[in-house]
Amino acid sequence: MRTRAAFGRVGYMAGALALSLGLLGGCSAPSVSTQTGGPAVAPAQDRDALEAQIAEVTQALRALGPGVDPDEAARAARIAVLKPLDWAREWQVVDAPLVHNVKVVNGFREKGVCQDWADAMEIALHAEGFRTLDIHRAIANARNIKLEHATVIVTADGQPWDSGLILDPWRIGQGRLYTARVGEDDRYSWESREAVRAWTREWKARALAQQG
Known part of the structure; x- marks a missing residue:
């Protein structure tokens, strides 16, 4: 039997979810579902599908230039496809992206959140x-x-950087990798992190000058 506190917590989550889904415009998935309980790690029968995706990402990385080492492309692809599934399990990601963001x-x-996925991918x-x-x-919506x-x-x-391949395990949800060339992403307009940081410094400097 649930206590009043438990019901209050559920109500709080529902309210926060509704508010957040209404306000969040960036870091958003192509479609939002509030269903939970999906697999964070692909079952054994999906291993063939994962291997096929690894092969596709390997080819996409090799296509970045004639100097790309095939072994490096294969290693990078395997990390990009499989490691996010481990992170999804570690972080208990079982919801659609925006729903999990609300939980965080x-x-x-x-x-x-998307920053966590990008940090982990960069480190790996x-x-x-x-x-x-x-x-x-890269950053969008800055x-x-x-x-x-x-x-x-x-x-x-x-x-x-803008000639490269996006590796985004947040967008689809539960660590499943989204890839596209930067110029082919029809959802986000990207800027390099360096450019965003420079703009932020300039914006802060102007704001301080106006206050003075």
């Missing part, structure tokens, strides 16, 4: 010490009222 914001989960890829692939960070979205982008060594 309200203290019911520790991690799982950098740990491989790739020589023919560069790891970049200059408008929508919430920011963060991702990792991989390019061939020495190539500009």
Whole structure:
């Protein structure tokens, strides 16, 4: 039998969820479902599908440039497809992305917003010490009222960040990887993290000057 406190907590979550879904415009999934309990890690029968996705991502990484080492592309693809499923289990991600965001914001989960996925992906890829692939960070919605979205982008060594491949395990939900070339993403307009940080510094400097 649920206590009044338990019912209050459920009501609080429902209210927070409704408010957040109404306000959050960035860091948003293509569609939002409030259903819970989906698998955070693919069952055994889906291993073939995962291997097929790894092969697709490997090919997409190799297509970034003739100098990309095939072994490095394969290693990066395997990390990008499989590691987020481990993080989803570790972070107890069983909901649609926005629903899980609400849980994090309200203290019911520790991690799982887009920034967490991007940080973990960046760390995992950098740990491989790739020589023919560069790891970049990008941000969307930094200059408008929508919430920011963060991702990792991989390019061939020495190539500009906006020529790269987006590796976004947040967008679809539960650690399932979304990939696209930067110029082919029809949902987000990306900026390099460096450009966003420079803009933020300038904005703060102007604000301080106006106060003075």
